[in-house]
Structure formats: structure tokens, C-alpha cells
Amino acid sequence: MVVTCEEVWREVSNYLEGEVDPTLRAAMEEHFRGCKRCTAVLDGTRNVIQLYGDERMFEVPLGFSHRLHRRLEENIVPARRTFLGWMVAAAAAVLVAGGFEVARSSVFSHPELRTEHAESSSGVPPDLMVVVATDGKTFHIPGCPFIHDKARLRTIAAREAMQEGYAPCVRCMRKYLNA
Numbered sequence: 001m002v003v004t005c006e007e008v009w010r011e012v013s014n015y016l017e018g019e020v021d022p023t024l025r026a027a028m029e030e031h032f033r034g035c036k037r038c039t040a041v042l043d044g045t046r047n048v049i050q051l052y053g054d055e056r057m058f059e060v061p062l063g064f065s066h067r068l069h070r071r072l073e074e075n076i077v078p079a080r081r082t083f084l085g086w087m088v089a090a091a092a093a094v095l096v097a098g099g100f101e102v103a104r105s106s107v108f109s110h111p112e113l114r115t116e117h118a119e120s121s122s123g124v125p126p127d128l129m130v131v132v133a134t135d136g137k138t139f140h141i142p143g144c145p146f147i148h149d150k151a152r153l154r155t156i157a158a159r160e161a162m163q164e165g166y167a168p169c170v171r172c173m174r175k176y177l178n179a
């Protein structure tokens with residue numbers, strides 16, 4: 001018997017609760033050995049079940065959104081199976097979309113990120129005049145050989161560059177960054 005990833009996702013919570021028949025169980029075990037994606041779903045689902053069992057599930061995995069949080073609270077009454085099935089579907093969708101890392105970074109990509117950039121480059125004197133390329137992500141000391149797109153440069157104060165979300169060039173700004 002061969003099972004597909006979709007079948008594994010549908011049955012994974014039953015599998016963890018020991019409620020699949022021996023044939024399916026063996027087929028799924030075989031599948032997990034060869035499929036990293038489903039192994040990740042298995043681990044994720046096991047975590048969810050543990051959280052659920054501990055009744056600490058609202059310290060939700062993966063930094064889920066407030067909206068999801070509300071849905072979880074609404075779903076606490078209906079059958080556990082429905083909830084788990086839903087979680088597995090969500091986990092699978094995330095995996096299909098390119099892995100947990102992607103989900104995590106999109107969940108956590110707050111607007112504050114730019115500020116963090118600025119803080120991390122605080123060794124750069126704020127009044128230093130630097131150049132930025134319009135399409136670039138870094139700012140440079142004028143004349144830095146690593147400036148790309150030399151056609152569209154602006155010269156601004158480092159403070160402004162940081163406020164606009166540019167990060168210091170690691171080559172020409174090295175002496176400030178190591179300070």
C-alpha cells in the first residue's frame with residue numbers, strides 16, 4: 001500500500017492517536033521515512049496535540065495571528081478531531097508554501113524591522129554624508145567600489161539613510177560597524 005502526502009496529512013492526527021488500521025499505519029511509517037515534508041507535518045501535529053493536551057494551546061505555535069487565535073477559541077467546543085484536522089491542513093498549507101521559515105518570517109516581518117536596521121548600524125555617525133542607490137538596500141561612503149547602479153545615486157546623511165531603511169555597506173562602513 002502506498003499513500004500520498006495528502007492522504008498522510010488527512011490521517012496524521014488519527015495516526016498519532018493510534019486510530020489508523022495496521023496496514024495504513026505501516027504505509028504511513030514507510031512514507032515518513034522517505035518524505036521530509038510529511039515528517040515535518042507529523043512533528044508539527046504532535047506538538048499541537050501536546051499543547052492541546054496541556055491546555056496551553058493558546059500560547060500558540062508559530063506565532064499565529066490574532067484572527068487565528070480567535071478561531072481557535074471559537075473552535076474549542078467542536079470535536080477535537082475537527083480542530084486537529086484544521087491545524088494539520090494549516091500546517092500542510094504552510095509547508096506547501098515553502099516551509100515554516102517562510103511562515104515565521106512573514107508573521108514576524110513587522111514594520112519595526114527597519115528600526116532594527118537603524119539600531120544595528122548605530123556605529124555610523126548620523127551626520128556622515130553617504131550615498132544610496134534608489135533601488136539599493138545599502139548606503140555607502142562616496143566612492144565605494146561596491147556601489148551598484150551608479151546612475152541613480154543620492155547623497156544624504158547617514159541618519160536619513162537609516163531612517164529610510166538602508167543598511168550600512170559592510171565593506172566601506174566596516175570601521176564604523178566594528179566600533
Ligand SMILES: [Zn+2]
Pocket residue numbers: 004005008031035036037038
Ligand atoms: Zn509526504
Ligand SMILES: [Zn+2]
Pocket residue numbers: 139140141144145146147169170171172173
Ligand atoms: Zn560600500
